[in-house]
Amino acid sequence: MTITINHYLIVSLLLFGIGFFGVLVRRNVLTVLMSIELMLNAVNLNLVAFSRRLSDLTGQVFSVFVITIAAGEAAIGLALTISLFRQKRTLNVEEADTMRG
Amino acid sequence: MAEGALLTGTSGVLFTIFAVLALAMAVAVVVAKNPVHSALYLLVSFLLVACIFILQQAEFVGAVQILVYAGGIMVLFLFVVMLVNPRTAATKTFQHQWDVALLLFPVFLIPFAYILWTEKLPDVPVNAAALVTVRGKLAGNTEAVSWVLFRDYLVPFEVASIFLLVAMIGAVVLGKRSLEKMD
Numbered sequence: 365m366t367i368t369i370n371h372y373l374i375v376s377l378l379l380f381g382i383g384f385f386g387v388l389v390r391r392n393v394l395t396v397l398m399s400i401e402l403m404l405n406a407v408n409l410n411l412v413a414f415s416r417r418l419s420d421l422t423g424q425v426f427s428v429f430v431i432t433i434a435a436g437e438a439a440i441g442l443a444l445t446i447s448l449f450r451q452k453r454t455l456n457v458e459e460a461d462t463m464r465g
Numbered sequence: 466m467a468e469g470a471l472l473t474g475t476s477g478v479l480f481t482i483f484a485v486l487a488l489a490m491a492v493a494v495v496v497a498k499n500p501v502h503s504a505l506y507l508l509v510s511f512l513l514v515a516c517i518f519i520l521q522q523a524e525f526v527g528a529v530q531i532l533v534y535a536g537g538i539m540v541l542f543l544f545v546v547m548l549v550n551p552r553t554a555a556t557k558t559f560q561h562q563w564d565v566a567l568l569l570f571p572v573f574l575i576p577f578a579y580i581l582w583t584e585k586l587p588d589v590p591v592n593a594a595a596l597v598t599v600r601g602k603l604a605g606n607t608e609a610v611s612w613v614l615f616r617d618y619l620v621p622f623e624v625a626s627i628f629l630l631v632a633m634i635g636a637v638v639l640g641k642r643s644l645e646k647m648d
Contacts, residue, residue, distance in 0.1 A: 368470055369586065421613040436628055
């Protein structure tokens, strides 16, 4: 079974799409954050696949940076989640509407 | 190895298995009602993606994926699930945005499909040895990655460290302020 870059791109697209769906349709803040992590992971998959396809290590270096950003984003996002929970007693994104957004 | 093929034979079959399982776990993350279940499915999905990385000889990224995602971020998620009361979770799992999601998905899919079928990549042969050599000598993938990281991307590396410092201070300040509000 031969795997080319297109297979990687399709897997990555589906993973990104699932994460995108999760961000749009879920109400729970925690699940929305997890969906964002899925999207970042899909991007990593692409970067590493192209790194191998083009025989260039830059893609792998950038995927390490993406993982760094994901870690920071998770830390801030979860701190905001705790802050929201302490103030509103809820995890529902639709109830955090003080600014009527 | 055929021109442009990244994985052949058994590795290809393994890639297919890992990819299908990872996608199934990702779907489970989005549809699971309980955030704890979501977090555990997400953990399995990360581990499967790490397997894919290791399969294509990106061992360093695979190890970092396991250490940072599975070891760090997932523990953080589970701590927060533990801190907030799961009984207050929304009774309805999904919000009413299916229409928006279903509208945006084709908008997002069509350009991708167009690029996938029309774009021709530069037809360079896959040279797996380039990913594990440093200055013509055979080294590990970790050494090769670190060579590129510290030689070509030193400034972004330092910026990333400052970013992590800012994120850490921000998380501490946000958590502390909400504690003070409680008293």
